[in-house]
Amino acid sequence: MQYEGVLRKMQTEFKDPVAYYLVFPEDFIHMNLLLDRGLSIRFLKYQCLGCGADLPIFRQGYCKNCFFEQPQAGEWIVHPERSKAHLGEEDRDLEYEKKVQLQPHIVYLANSSSVKVGVTRKSQVPTRWIDQGAHEAIEIVETPNRYLAGITEVALKEHVGDKTHWRNMLTNRVKDEDLFAWREKLKGYIPDEALDYFIADTRETEIHFPVLNYPKKVKSLNLNKTPEFRGTLKGIKGQYLIFEDDTVFNIRGNEGYYVALEIL
Template sequence: MKFQGQILKMTSFDAQPIQYYLTLSGDLIHMNELFGKEITIKHTGFQCVNCNENKPIYRMGFCKSCFFESPYASDTIIRPELSTAHLGIAERDLQVEKQIQLQPHTVYLSYTGDVKVGVTRNTQIPTRWIDQGATFALPIARTENRYEAGVIEVALKEHLPDKTNWRKMLQDDFEGEIDLADFQQKIKEYFPADFQKFYSEGEELWKFDYPFEKPEKINSFTLDKKPEFSAKLTGIKGQYLSFEGGNFMNVRGHEGYVIEMEIS
């Protein structure tokens, strides 16, 4: 089988184990069915996720000009505490920013080899946690907009990391249970005084089962350095495809790349 097209991040469905689908310009490929099969990937070009032009990808699937101009790549995507839509102030496009920022958000703890704090729109639960390869996740605050969640995250990340260490996430084979509720109790005192009303206790602990086994070694590669690659697919965790020999490809890190993919 041969496929060709623009890479977007994999779609996932929370199941036992999680089911993954890769989108290549309209083709939806069920990746779980390809475990044990030889996959050849060849990088042939680019297609910016915003302007669709064949321009080198700068970051997050955007070409350089779109990254600095599109409201979908604004600073508030990475730093929600910078949100200003609730004040009626535009950063790049107020209408788009209102759609993204003026909706319920969740502040959460997750375990990805370490316990971290993060923010997500409620509509992205549990997708956000699966994308980062979280083994467990626990909501700890429910806010009305992105700014409120961002302020809480800023206060808490002085005591917990807010980034996923991808290597630890892939190396982790934890089989017990991390007590995220205990972590929540310990950091409750660090909530900003004016934001205590958003604190949420007794939330459901989410657990995720990935079609993945920890390899003996980890070698992450990009299509920039290895434009053609062939190996058997062995598993998936987060947005990482795991190939034989401990080789990993971050699908989300290749959004906007155009490839040819052959399955044999």
């Protein structure tokens, strides 16, 4: 069976284990059902998520022009502390920025490769943690806008990491942490503007992923260098497909790539 379309990050359901779906315009694939099955991935062309043109993808699924023009790729996405919608100031599209920035946001701790701090919209909990491959996470504060969450993250990352070491995450070189204890330790570093939004009553969320075998030494699939790949699917973690030969393929990292996917 063959599917064809532009790659977007897999949709997920918070189940035990997480359920993954690769969605195309006319159909979708429940990826969990393909474990231990052969897959072929063939790169056909680019399709920018902004303009739809067959132009090389620059970042986040966008061609270079769209990356610097689309509001969905604004600097405040990666740097929430630079959000300005709460001040009524436009970056690229004030209406869009108000819609996304002026809603509840969560500052959290997640353990994917080690303990890290992060920010996400409340509506994206626990999706964001799943996408990062975190096997445990806990909320710290819930703010009314993205800016307050952003300045909180900046303050806390002086004392804890803010990056996922993706190779460690994929090889499962992680250890359980007491995230509640971490949260209590970091409470004293929350900025005064956000301290009232500290979540007093919360607990860790545990996440289990559909992985039969973890790779011993990760090999990343680059469609520009290897436009066609075949392998046996052995797991899914974060937004990565894990294959039997230790090859991993980052679906989210290849958004905007138009591919043919065949189940062998």
